[in-house]
Amino acid sequence: MQILYGAKGAGSVAPQALLTHLEVPFELKLISFDANEHQSEAFLAVNPRGQIPVLVLDDKSVLTESLAIMLHVADSHLSSALIPAPGSAERAQVYRWMSFTATNVYEGLLRLLYPDMYTTNSDLSKVVESADQYLNSAFGILNQALSKGPWLVGGRTGVTDIYLAMLLTWYPDQQRLYEVYTNLQPSLKQTLALEGVTRVFEENELI
Ligand SMILES: N[C@@H](CCC(=O)N[C@@H](CS)C(=O)NCC(=O)O)C(=O)O
Incomplete structure (x- = not known):
């Protein structure tokens, strides 16, 4: 197993x-x-x-x-059907958005939440400030990508959306996140509607 x-x-x-x-x-x-x-x-x-x-x-x-x-x-x-066929144009978009979220959002969140890992300076505020700006730029791009519907690729909720959902729930100011970037919460809700997903997020106290 x-x-x-x-x-x-x-x-x-x-x-x-x-x-x-x-x-x-x-x-x-x-x-x-x-x-x-x-x-x-x-x-x-x-x-x-x-x-x-x-x-x-x-x-x-x-x-x-x-x-x-x-x-x-x-x-x-x-x-x-959580991932399109290898070699298809939609599969290419999965690679795009998985890479984008892993390198911009995951890493940005680590800097925001654990700034001490990214500086030897006791003043962490600059790391936090720049991480937040960096993340907000990425959230703006994702918000735009989600304007056509609550999924990143292929007209249905898939692997990229599950990954994004985890990352969204880590952002400290959830209220502001969804007020400013209005397409993010519908995406999260669609993902949580997948069988079993809400239970896992609840067990992990992310929702
Ligand atoms: N690039 C890695 C990052 C993983 C990561 O940062 N995991 C965190 C928890 S969310 C961790 O294990 N942190 C402990 C450490 O870095 O010492 C991935 O995408 O899997």
Whole structure:
């Protein structure tokens, strides 16, 4: 059985929601950042980067990086219609928006929420300020992309939307986020309507 290493409310939520929605059997192994388990010898042997999520596949190979995990799981269930066919123009858009959200939104949120990781200066305010600007620019672009309907690709909710939903719920000022970028909340709601997804987000206390 596949093993998903994760932490409550953290980057494992999107893979957990995807696997749950697809009814893929998996074991969830939660690690505690408070107890520094991500820096333990045992966990570093799994992911030397000391980060979650990690998916250990049935053949025991280790897959790190949330983007890779999401695409691999969706690819393994092409009939679910959560990801368009390889080589199609729509699949290209999945690559575009998964990369965009992983590199702009995920990374921007890490800077916003954990500014101490990005500076040696005791004044964290500049890191926070620039991260917020960076994120808002990305949210504006996503808001525009969602103007045609509450999904990023292909006229239906898919793997990119599940990934985005996790990231949206991390932004500290949820009220402002959805007031300013009015297409984001309809996208989140559509994604939460997928079977099993609301339960995972609730268990992780993201909603
Ligand atoms: N690029 C990685 C980022 C993963 C990441 O930053 N995970 C966080 C939790 S959301 C983590 O494990 N942080 C612990 C650390 O960086 O020491 C991915 O997309 O999977």
